[in-house]
Amino acid sequence: MLTKRIIPCLDIKNGRTVKGVNFEGLRDAGDPVELAKRYSEEGADELVFLDITATLEKRKTLVELVKRIAREINIPFTVGGGIKTVDEIEELLKAGADKVSLNSSIVKDPALISRASDAFGAQAIVAAVDAKRNEGSWNVYIKGGTEDTGLDALEWMQETEKRGAGEILLTSMDRDGTKAGFDIELLSKVNQLVTIPVIASGGAGTVKHCIDAVKEANADAVLAASIFHFREIEISDLKEEMLQAGIEVRPV
Template identity: 75%
Template sequence: MLTKRIIPCLDIKDGRTVKGVNFEGLRDAGDPVELAQRYTSEGADELVFLDITATKEKRRTLVALVRDIAAHINIPFTVGGGIKTVAEIEEILKAGADKVSLNSAIVRDPGLITRSADAFGSQAIVAAVDAKRAGDHWEVFVKGGSQPTGLNAVEWIEKTEQLGAGEILLTSMDRDGTKSGFDLDLLRTVDEKVTIPVIASGGAGTIQHCCDAVSLGKADAVLAASIFHFREIEISELKQKMADEGIPVRLMNH
């Protein structure tokens, strides 16, 4: 059985790590390279690095920062934000990222998933989906959560797998930054439809929330930001609790 992963997320704006609530009201959370190093030493399994204003401002992800982070850590990391072409994906991967996260661009051009998976392997392509409850289903939003698409999120996630995505980064916009727990309904619904790993994002507030995302929501990984940035939860404690609950995790060797 594959171990479940703990993934701190660094939202980057103007070269700094920031954190907001429901995609709004950003505050500074520190230097991304320092945070990346800290998380590596604390036992994070992977990192996700999102240039959160890249798509809105239509500028390219900070390749230099990717290179800098890659030089300082030895765990896999994913980079997203404003990546629109196979050439840009290649540049990010060459700079040291292990995977790229694609969101707005693949809604606009679903074929980008297949072209990039063919070029770099499905394992390098993460389909990021920002989903918000809309009556009896969830709707996909793009452009940093600012624009509704009319797409049914669960159907869209199924399609991304068929097109070649190797992993889903699933954010509940309703829960993002609220610390009220992950959207377990959403996670379970998606788990029944896809075979590729699903990373749960949006809502982590306690160690129990993270355990529930995996045991009840069937997520393969748990992604969180502020609870790690501001040390509300220590990764080592979270992993120990997961291990105690019988969830397979990679524990640090002391």
């Protein structure tokens, strides 16, 4: 049985780590290089770095910051935000990223998934999906959650797998920053439809929320931000309680 992963997320704006609620009302959460180093030392399994305004500001991800973080950590590192081409993916992988997270660019050009997967391997390509409830289903949002594409999220995630994504980073926009728990219904439905790993994002507030995402919705990893940034939950404590709940995790 594969171990389940704990993944802190660094949302970056203007070179600082920030966190909001439902993608709005951002507040400062610290220096991303210091936080990354801390998480690596505290037993996080991976790290996600999202340059959350890169697409809106029509610029590339902060390559220099990626290099600085990569020098400080010894765990797998996913980078996303404003990535549009195979050349940009190559630049970030050379800068120290292990994987790239693609969202707006693959909605506009789904073939980018296949081109990137062919060039670097599926394991390096993460399809990031920002999903928001729309009556009985979920729609895909892009541009940092500001634009409704009208795409059905469940159908889109199946397509990303077919085109060569190695993993899905699924964020519930309805739950983001609320600490009300992950969207178990959404996660469960996705995991019935795809075979690649799904990272649960949006809503982590307690240890139980993380355990539920794995045990009830079959998430392969749980991603969180503010509970780790502001030390509401320590990674070592979370892993200990997950072990006690019968979930395989990598020891701290």
